[in-house]
Amino acid sequence: MEQVDVAVIGGGQSGLAAAHALRRQGLQPVVLEASEQAAGSWPRYYDSLTLFSPARYSSLPGLPFGGDPDRYPHRDEVIAYLLRCADRLNAEIRTRARVREVRLEGGAFRLGLEGGGRLAARAVIAATGTFGCPHRPDLPGLETYTGTLLHAADHRTSEPFAGQRVVVVGAGNSAVQIATELAGRARATVATRHPVRFARQRTLGRDLHWWLARTGLDALPAGRFHSTPPTQPVIDNGRYRTAVTSGQPDRRPVFTGIDGAKVTWADGTTEEVDAIVLATGYRPDLGYLTPLGALDSTGHPRHREGMSLTHPGLAYVGLEWQRSLSSNSLRGVGRDAARAARHLAAHLARA
Template identity: 35%
Template sequence: MTDVVVIGGGQAGLAAGYYLRRAKADFVILDAQAEPGGAWRHAWPSLRLFSPAQYSSLPGRMMPAPADGGYPTAADTVAYLTDYEHRYDLPIHRPVTVQAVRRSDDHLLVETDRGTWQARTVISATGTWQSPYVPHYPGMRDFQGEQLHTVNYQGPEPFAGKRVVIVGGANSGAQILAEVSTVADTTWVTLRPPRLLPDDLDGRALFALATNRLQGDTADLGDIVAVPPVRDARDRGVLKAEPMFSRITPEGVAWPDGSSLACDTIIWCTGFRPALRHLAPLKLGSNIAVDGTRAIGEPRLHLLGYGDWTGPASATLIGASRTARETVLRLGLAPRT
């Protein structure tokens, strides 16, 4: 019997591991990937964090500033997470795919392709990268061009000389638009007008806003960080969004007023959903009710790192760190000072 099984070895799982190690808990981390780095290993090469390295760190070890002094890249983050798990000698088993979590008397069973673990507590920290979300629009199956999601995007080169529609008004949409627009004819389409933070603000402001919302603060400065490539796109005049289309045609997209646009590619920067299929046997519903990170319907289960739902900005490095600490404290395994 293990005190805690952590499912997922990305940033949230590592943050939990840090505090569990300090609390001298008996725990393991099960990670489906063959190598460290979490979802960052699969991100497009030019992706940048939204905050400087010193504000994008896990507990106990500062992320080194990148050589160019700017915001860390996906590769910088993978290197940092790899070093982190080795530095703290975290008990990570990989590759291990968790297939199901089930109740069994006074503990939970974690069934995997490498055997079954018995745990008094399970921390699910699987993130969202494995569950990309693409909204349905009429005509999607008839489109004769290419459609891809953020998870499949690896750089602008394949789109050179093409007509590309980029859907989504958050940070990923803005960053992908910024670089695809350097090689292609781009159109940005969003549900509502995109809102850039002032140039002197970054992801730290978004974290503060997410925290303050829990206390009833309704202030809203914007939701897109103006990292250098996004500023460049703004200065080139391409950071202009059209309203959302209503349907997809074989040749492109069309709006309710009858106007249309032909295109070769649609890139869906439309976000993700929590990757929670392994929790289905617990029958907690599609939207698991939580008290902090603890599942109300199964108090031996905690959910860590899935966004504001499980803690302010908990899908970020700094947010995952804070909610991980609170989770371990709540388990009665208080970190030692």
């Protein structure tokens, strides 16, 4: 069986940052990416997605984003940037290498790949993010809905919904962006449990991320938030608040029931809805670690700031709120990757 130093599972932004950090520690990582290119989930995001962080705050360690540092890059720019990072990375990247399971045998991690391939690693970094595990909440009557039901992970463009009645469930950036885009072609509502919160994209001529970096809030440890980390607001240059305020889309409390294609709203009114889009977030995509016993009953990893509490040779990069507000973002993943690499290098030196 092939032996490797460190297996990095996932070749998107988290995996590339992890491999870069491991190389700086003198280790030889092998990156295992399930898709055909080292761009992670970005090629599968909806067509109109635009970053709400400027290019200057959207780079991985070792390679600036390039171009106008104050622009807000489009999805396709991010894909091209990640591919440049992969090309310049001094590490082996294997595409179409989906990891099905990880086990511990004889003191080493044994990775089983789709198609039957196997390899052994002294250490593992799980960097598969969340996109492969969309969260579908238990909403009243949703299981009986007879219209078109999809998660934001499956949404690409508003064109198929032209002239339809569409409800987008969720209060985050993706929900409001998708609902606003749909409102240009359809009658769209964004349905939320609480009013949508907006944060100004620019204050006193500076982007929000300049302020986050200057104040240190961007890297503030998640533990400073005494309970569940706060829900992040919609980053807005004025467009989205104006759209929602003008009813394009309108905002309503989440429906209280569904009968066939009819939705019942909180005020008791009902109407037929052609499609429901769940922009309700994601959960860690780590099912391949189940054989290790590294996950809790909800599928979340047992870890402290990215370091496994069950296996000293296992670490994570790219988890939401892994260590800070920016842990699962382009701008912040490098900090966590460097810490994980130092931890694994020290562990392997002692082994």
